[in-house]
Amino acid sequence: MLVGMDENDLHFLTLRREIIKAFGYDLKPDNVILDFGCGAGRTVQDLRDFGYQGFGCDIEFKEEEGTDTKSLRDSNTIRPIKWEPYELPFDDATFDVIFSDQVFEHVQNYPEAIAELERVLKPDGCCLHVFPSRYKPIESHVFVPFASIIRSYGWLYFWALTGIRNEFQGGLSAKETAKKNHHYLHNYTTYFTKNKLFQHFKEYFQEVVFCENLFLKYSKKGRFKNMLFKSVPFFSAAYRTFSTRVIFTRGPLKS
Template structure:
């Protein structure tokens, strides 16, 4: 992730969060980027003078990883005994970006987020929806809901590949790899289940796709249309991106 990408992400996050927190409160907040990857978003917040930390099971390659880890600004999550390595009520704000579709244990994850969040704190989750026409990790149509091996092999035979795939792999090998990935590394929940889990741990649960659309590079036009066609917001939420804000 380049700095420009990280800057765009935090602009999106701050814009959405500003509907629930005052800007001066955001500036004084302790922020957790859960699933921080290579720490670029943490670094971008720090450059703005905000106190931001990050956690992940493994850090992705990046130019800032070593110094961020040395300063204690990004920390690894334990794999066996999942616990966010911060004390109770440490954060005012927790953000995740393209993370929740990977969470296998919602109860454990959300209970930990609640634990490290202050009373009145805000959580923002942005992640791909279950019905997105092209599953973003393996590029297979509707693989968020159709995860049968035969479906994945069909598209592999038609030449559908992730940019990360070895071009020399056979269709059956691509299908095997994609099938394992979807079963072990993704968990696409429907809206009812999302509401059920988030409501269990937070008093306020808000779907904020309309606010998110206003911040995307191609979204302002769609956002303007949504003022006259409210259904577009629900269509975007179902077929593109879920944006959920929770209040403790």
């Protein structure tokens, strides 16, 4: 294992590499890779530690222990996304591969964002996006059951009364918590149906594939999960519906 990279980082990088390999893409050291929505830049740093030409972009950058975000910014390795008009800070046809992880549930401007991914992807490149399903039983940010679908203040207030808080809400009253959750969900999250997701991506890419099965296959304990899901197909369908969406795209239409 490389210095500075923990087991989870290594696993997730390997997982993504195996998924796109199943579609005929074998990552090479000279590949230029974008982490869309890179946060502190940790994945970009990992990519570079592995010898890839990794870059990242985001609306704003987080600080994270173990990641030298300032150096990544100063070297122009991670760059801020231009908001008005929305534009990724890279030239046309720059990237061989574009990854995103837990990003598309925050995207408020799907057409503009996907159009920009299409623009900066090379004609023979591919994208892989991993993000929570609309039907995930516990919403990942506010921890309220089915809050990706049921966003009313009353619903959020009810669960706040039961004591549910995320890591930033300790000490807040139920009313304050519900108000913050209502604002966050309505302004910073987007959860589309599978059909709507397909429609959005298909406007800009020739091929759009939901590949949760590959995500499961190459994930930790993937062999066990595969055996379980083959024995009880319902579990596989339930996982794809209620847990994670994984979308592979290639063939930018404007190339």
